[in-house]
Amino acid sequence: MTGPKIIFYILAAAIVVFSVLSVADRRILRAAIYLLFVLVAMAGLYYMMNFQFLAAVQLIIYAGGIVVLIIFSILLTSQINSKLDPPKLGNLLLGVITAIGGIAISAVTIVKYGFTPANQPAIEPTMRTIGHQLMDTSEYGYALPFEVIGILLLAALVGTIFIARKT
């Protein structure tokens, strides 16, 4: 066992265990906190794969933004110690069967498929490269998606204010 392997197994175990807990726990506030742990462990996974900027984005937007938003809405719409209804037996069976079947099919396909390993030299995802490519309009530039995302966020902001205002 080497260092990266041990860290990967710890992160993977944390991700799987906490996502199961966040689905299974009937206390909704705890489910949100378990979701936070899953997202933080995923940021660690990005960091392992050398995408430091992405790990920071994941921590800031998901752990800092979306989970806080979800906790706010939980506190606005339910009591702090209220429990969710237990799932209907039919739904529970359907969900578990779907999950096991889907995981089995996908896992068999993934393990059987031979991926061609990369043979090109890797580039370092430094801030300079990321910034240049995000504003570039040539072949590997992402200026158009960047602008479209800006418009989408503006539209979402205006729409959200319009929906949530008091009439």
Added chain:
Amino acid sequence: MNLSSEIPLQYMLVLSTLVFFIGLVSIIIRRNLITMLMGIELMLNAVNINFVAFNHYLFPNRLEGHFFTMIIIAIAAAEAAVAIALIINIYRKVGTVSVDDIEELKY
């Protein structure tokens, strides 16, 4: 640091498959809108792991998976904000966030 000598790509993909289907179970078994939204966030994150893993293992000479993931995170933030605005508006008007009790399109 390249992980491919330590951890095969398949491990990452199986991990993201597990998270994706756990999120799907959350959508199927829960009737609370906020819990279903949390399931959707889990599924989006599973897809993000896939993009980042493919970028790191198979195409390390460009950053396509990296930018895809950034765009997905931005869209997930917008989606969560709109969904929570809708949920709070529904709660104001109907008094519950359970999908079984929300049966009128126009209140």
